[in-house]
Amino acid sequence: MTQQPVRDFDFHGEALDNIFETYRDLRSECPVGWSDRYGGFWFFTKHEDIFNAEQDWQTYSVTPSMLLPDLGNVEPMIPIDVDPPEHTHYRRILLPLFTPSAVDELTPFVVQTARELADEALKQDVVDVSHTYARPLPMIVFSSLIGYPPEDWHLFDQWIDRIFARAEDAEDATRASQEVHAYLEALVERRRNEPEIDDITGRLLKAEINGRPITHDELMSYQYLLFIAGLETTAWTIRAGLWHLARNTADQQRLRENPDLIPAAVEEFLRTLAPVQGMARTALKDVEVRGCPIKKGDRVVLAFGSGNRDEDAYEDSDQIVIDREQNRHFAFGVGVHRCLGSNLGRREVVVALREFLARTPLFEAVDPTEQWHGVGPLHIRFVREA
Ligand code: HEM
Structure with a gap:
């Protein structure tokens, strides 16, 4: 009879303060284990196991939700909570909206917005760059x-803020989610009478899924998922990059002097400080992984943040090396559900850091208690020449 290794493992909230130590410990002592949190789940912490599970959607399903805990939504979110073959049809609709050329088209607007926000931030000596830059x-x-x-x-x-604070106030999170739905519904209704406008809402309204028109509920689900998937993740990564650079001014100056290194630095921030530390799956059949008996119906968390720091996959895996060359990480996933917005997310973070560094003097961290994770305050002080 196989022993079930139990650890009190969490990958949200305050647990993130020391999560890199936790991951190191788990990878060496308990690479696959069971946690009783959130109704109970298995966790995979090794790069190899996470990679294999990501590829094997026939065993590891995304229903009922990829998020653990989930956001309280009753219906699965399209396409993230749907398995192939339906997933393939749903994903196909979104693909043209996020191609590299679609992102190129949007880039001047990203640059202009970044410049305006950076100029505004620069008016103060000490500024919270999470609220004035990374989030907006x-x-x-x-x-x-x-x-x-x-x-x-x-x-x-x-x-x-309110939706992701579900653990603290579930009623308010539900209210916030209803407000988002009502707002997006109104947007869709307006767009029905404006067929000439060619934004995502306009294009989704005309979309066909497997030869039939998209339904209203499907359209709303796409809109809601894009809101959930694309905003906090990108804001977190911009904030995390600034968090590191404010604490490592040699890296900051190096990127300021060599902006061509910024894309590589962004990949390294995504690897080491990823906004999505873990995604959940549900086992569709009994399997054994590293001797652990995973039963059909068990929840499994793929701890991307741990796989990203696995010493068997990366040299100096816990070090942030801003010009790392080989850097295939899990920040966007690597399976059939890999992030659809990765071109856009990457571009936004690269532009955000490049424009900020180009316009600002040296900056330093102000509050040593501010953590690497989340989208909370991040105070920096500009060091201006006298
Ligand atoms: C730095 C920013 C971002 C990060 C780190 C990120 C990360 C992720 C991750 C980890 C997944 C799940 C992958 C898996 O389980 O295999 C995902 C899925 C997804 N992301 Fe992103 N994301 C980012 C930005 C965006 C943006 C800007 C958008 C669009 C506006 C977006 C849209 C999506 C969608 C639609 C999916 C579901 C894909 C599917 O189920 O086929 N993401 N993302």
Whole structure:
């Protein structure tokens, strides 16, 4: 009889403060284990096991939800909570919206927005760059993608906070989610009478899924998922990059002097400080992994953040090496559900860091207690020459 290794493992909230030590410990002592949190789940912490599970959608399903804990939604979110073959049809609709050329087209707007926000931040000596820069940038960019007025980004900003604070206040999170739905419904209704507008909402309205018109519920599900998937993740990564650079001024100066290194640095921030530390699956059949008996119906968390720091996969795996050359990480996933917005997310983070560094003098961290994770405050001080 195989022993079930139990650890009190969590990958959200305060657990993230020391998660890299936790991962190191788990990878060496308990690479696959069971946690009783969130109704109970297996966790995989080794790069190899996470990679294999990501490829094997026939064994590891994304239903009922890829998020653990989930966001309280009753219906699965399209396409992230749907398995192939339906997933393939749903994903196909979104693909043309996020191609490299679609992202190129949007880039001047990203650059202009980044410049305006950076100039605003520069007016102060000490500034919270999470609230003035990392958060507004993706939300304003998203407004141009799906078609809401850019000044409404404040609404999206507080909805994100309330929805992701479900653990603290589930009722308010549900209310926030209803508010988002109502807002997006109104946007869709408006767009029905504006067929000439060619944003994501306009294109989805005309989309066909497997030869039939898209339904209203499917359209709303896409809209909601894009809001959930694209905003906090990108804001987190911009903030995490600035967090590192404020604490490692040699890296900061190196990137300022060599902006061509910024894309490689962004990959390294994505690897080591990833916004999605783990995604959940459900076993569709009994399997054994590293001697652990996973039963049909058990939840399994693929700890991307641990796989990204696995010493068997990367040299100096816990070090942030801003010009690392080989860097195939899990920040966007590597299976059939790999991030659809990765071209856009990457571009936004690269532009955000490049424009910020190009316009600012040296900056330093102010508050040593501010953590690497999340989208909470991040205070920096500009060191201006006298
Ligand atoms: C740095 C920013 C981002 C990160 C780190 C990120 C990360 C992820 C991850 C980890 C997944 C799940 C992969 C898996 O389980 O295999 C995912 C899926 C997804 N992401 Fe992103 N994401 C980012 C930005 C965006 C943006 C900007 C959008 C669009 C506006 C977006 C849209 C999606 C969609 C639609 C899916 C579901 C794909 C599917 O199920 O086929 N993401 N993302």
